[in-house]
Amino acid sequence: MSQGLFYADSEAPIVSLSAKKHFDQLSSPDLQKYAHHLSRASFHGSRAVLDSVSPESPYIYDLILLIHEKLNQPHSNQEYIENLSGIDPQDVTYYLEYAAQFLDNLGNYKSFGDRKFIPRIGQDKLRQLIGKINDADVSELYAKVENQIYDTERGLLGYPDHGLLSNYYPHSATITKAEIDAVNQALSSAGIMPENTRVEKGDNQYKVLVASADSVDLYSKLNLQTDDGVKISFQFGDHAKDFSKIVQELENALPYVANETQQKLITFYIESFRTGSMAAHKKSQIEWVKDLKPEVESNIGFIETYRDPAGVRGEWEGLVAMVNHERTAKFSQLVENAGKFIAQLPWDKFYEKDTFTPPDFTSLEVLTFAGSGVPAGINIPNYDDVRLNYGFKNVSLGNVLSANPKNPKKEEVITFIDDQDLFKKWRDDAFEVQVGLHELLGHGSGKLLQETEPGKFNFDRSKTNVATWYKPNETWAGVFGANSGSYEECRAELVALYLILKDPTQVLPIFGIDSQQDQDDVMYIASLLMIRAGLLGLEFWDPEAKKWGQPHMQGRFAIMKQLHRAGVFEFKHSSPDFTDLKIVIDKPKLHDGTAVDALGEFLGSLHVYKSTANKDDGLRYYLEKSNVEDEYAKFRDVVIKEKKPRKILIQANTVLKDDGSVSLIEYEESEVGMIESYYDRKV
Template sequence: MVPPIFKRLGIGAVFNALDKSERLYAHHMSRAAWYGARIVFRQVSPEANSIFDLLMELHKSCHGNWYTLLGEGADTDEAKHELRRFLEYAALFLSNMGNYYGQGDQKFIPEVSRQFMDSLTSKSLCAERLAADCLDSMLSPKPGILGYPSSAAQSTYYPNPITGEEVRMVSDTMVQNCIGVENTRIVKYPRADDEMEYTFDILQASVGKDREPRLVGRLEAGVGAHVRLIRGDHSQDLRRVNEALSEAGKYCANEAQRQMLQKLQDSFRSGDLEAYRDAQKIWVKDRSPKVEILFGFIEAYRDPYGTRAEFEGVVSVIDPEGSKALNALVERSQDFIAELPWVKDAAVDGKNGPFESDLFEAPEYTSVHALTYCSSMVYLGINLPNFEDIRQTVGFKNVFIANRDQPLADEELSYEVNAPFVHETERRRFLLHLQRSENQKIAIHELLGHGSGKLLSSASPAGVANFDVQNPPISPLTKRPIVTWYKKGETYNGVFGDLATSIEECRAECVGAYLMFESELLAIFGYTEMSEVKASDLINNLYLHIGVMGLNALRSYDAEINKWTQAHARGHFAMFRVLLAADDFMSLKVNKELKQLRVRIDETKLMSCGRKAIGDLLLHIHIYRCTADVEAARKYYGELTAINDEWLGIRDIVVSHKPKREIFVQGNTILEGDVVHVKEYERSAEGVLQSWADRSTMLNI
């Protein structure tokens, strides 16, 4: 394992700027977030909670002085190196909130021997018992990915073997019964009275429990399976989340926040996602709160079916100064929407054409510092809610996590491990500009990527068609009237299933890359051809970075089951492929003997070839998304992201270059009397473990 990069989510300065009531609100919201930690562990793998307990017990048994666990005579250099590798594994586990990478969904294991682990855990009877529960799973490389249960994959959303078609049928039954899918899991098992038939139990996350399962239907004829709803999944954890939300409610800044927290509690108590949707509507309207929160079962990246979501609890503090440029971008957003491929040639009478909303409702866009980020991955940018009807009728928010954004130190700018696929002569310049270009792209990605587009529906949230069904618009792809659109009750995620998140992330990434050429947009952030870092520097960097990301994406392709395991990665590979095909704009040099890859671009062809190729990809997936044309999307996107033997050989070279993983060290809020302060920790594996040990003790997680 390449030593990870430790980064602290520093919060002290902005937190100290809050008043007493705001700090108390943030403190209790932080506790509510961390009370959901067990839910995240449980959603990642069956063994994750036991591994967490083992790490906490080992920390407790040595009081954080890890080298005492080696014992007298056993503290050799080799043993110390092995302990260091174990501590780095432990920090990686805690940072990813499970034993699968938050980005890529691939399993990681400690690079230590079974003998070492047996010796380490023998110092405590409790540790020995916990090790007996989880050590085999912890040390085994299998199942290697998250996915439908098989010899190669596992998913706690579907604890027992189940097919994608069965998941679809159960999910359809849920929709027919107005049962939301995001906060559920599905368990399949033979019926006790007939082993030839099956029961599918829907486990719904809620504090409340039912005495008996509720029969909600049977699957299609010929399957003969009962579908039952069982409330009470994650019950104990959600009860504690709600208790902390109640305490936070005493310190809300306004009535909207009180109503939002009440709706959140109602949803967690009952499992009803309508209450959660109500909370999201109120949240969108709560503009520029000093303490911003994101709560619930939010992102469906890790569900192989693409609809069931992971719990998240995020508490952050607004950075007014950092928000100024983002707000300026919001104010000019319609100007840049007008430059997108489906708008530029279709706008009439000031309207944006059939595949974009007529009026871009300016959302909120704030820069914040994360105080608490209880999730398997710390995102740089966030755009919520994910419910498309709420986005179209109420609006959405964008959040940029400023303290996650940390550049490399000067001495790291030339290290090959930080950019192994960039030519030696270009590496320092590439790494020097990488943070700025990535930030710029993310700003566009969240606001104008996820924020753009119109889903054409014959039964929109308003109850009527949002286009002329009798005279459908002309598709810019076929030059003929569209023949597909969303029907009553259909959603983007429901129609596109496993493709949904990847296509949407690819679309947003393409918008970011396409609009980077708008000089007035970059000027908002201070980048022109006269600034120290030029606008052209960022554009060059971004397009070279697409090549780097496309290669790195291959890490998230599982060759054993021929499957992409990460939505963003598949999108990056699609962008990489179209640029490689763009008239010699991008080149890839492969040296199999040296296990060397070098990607380069011709900067003279950025506009004529690079942007044009991205624009073409963007137009295709945007129109497919708008018109619910999943069949065409699956063919186009599937061919673009198919991996043949040549790419598998390149993948072997990519994975031979071990990347440095980021590990974020988060602080804890501590309440003394009625005063809240933040305790921060050192940037090290020991710092990560100490932060979680303190958290576990304070909250009894």
């Protein structure tokens, strides 16, 4: 495979994720201190992310920060170039672009797509740059990772026995999918949640590494083994140094909690991160759901399981944010109307919760999002029983939705469409509606039919002939496995677009889109956004491995394909290399039921398969829908050729001053600004 496919982005838009206005508006100094300590706790988990990506990622991280230090902490790209005089300025720029992208992804694999990226500066020239710094520590650290930085043999994250890489299984290049599944089954049978674990394969045993500050083995008395008799041991204290810092910062936050619920929340966090108990983390999420409309919102832990090829091990995330009251008012109105919209979704009420409990739905301005990437919206917690019994929260991240560079490096051209002005006019509004419906009614809808304990069910078996359901202690992700994340993201995306097209006169006015012309425009742009995203998703499909590298894009491709097969749009081109490829929507079909029926058929089927734990039929159906046939694969080369770099988001830091007050520091929108923001965190 050509190394060019792996080059780090060049001239990526760099955006300061500004939160100063809302941080300064917090109602008390104690709230600022609370946010500060939670931010520090969140960022101290960064090395857990690095360790889960690749063996070399922690060393590259240290190298980038050490280079910055040894060059006397330059404050601009130009200062870097001046401090490295004698090195081609373009090569210095290529290094800085790689460093900024590495920090943005917290590793040398893209968080969005799981593909490795390497510097555009050649290996020999980077060696010269390192030599120019003339520092023994820098040279020693670089020597440890030089070859790994440029090696693209295992260019995707995935199962090691498939020729891919996953550092959720460190030092275990020979571990197989079957062996991973066997360990997961043993953990599940023992009631051990695996989100905060990694697994090493040894001689005639597996070692489960558990993230915690303490090294006390909570499971020493279990004598656990796989079904075929291989011993499973536990080693607590994975990332112990960092988790001790996390615990300390959470203890520092305790005096500044706003209420008893927050006190319980932080206390359970401390227990979980100190001992490695995921049961304590689940308790924290119950308290988090109960903590309604706090001024400072935070959720911390091993949350999403997308990057583990088995789909069960989580990646560290730490969110700290302030409420945007104006935007939250819109979402509150959406919550009030949720029951009415859910009734329009294409499945029988038998497959819906008996009572929809309106969640807390807020628009937040992100102060901190520690992890490998910042989403636009969140619907958590992911524990099925907590969602069912206590509820969940929907969060829209306002300053992420509206993040655009103050001084763009070049004029933006939207690929594969003709309606440039209309698209730019309405895309933010259409995306805000999409995110709101996706999180609230997509992830928030539906009932899992379950045998809650032997012989007891959460549904009336006499009223249905369903043959499958969730057994006691089974979870949605556990049953549907590695494809569960993509499957669910597709279902949530379908809910959003389905409702936008089915009931625009009820949905869109909630977001201030009132006139028929504006509603027609948003229906069109929302559809165009989804279809174009599906086309762009081809970048994240590997034709050799036949593997999707990004769950959201797999789902969006499947939706695009469904609409294409229904005749809602067509691809127009005259050039044999598709360089003039355009998406052309048949607008009447957005209004006459064609698009709604196509989306409804797809959505209803996905939902019922999920609700009934029908893994075999559900995955067969979904994987066929997201299969990339030749009529779509032929566009992949032009998609890659025309791809635009993703935005790099620079987050602020907070500093506790000697007088006890907290100040917020924001950074220049440049590659060096990104490096400075991480250097100042000292994690």
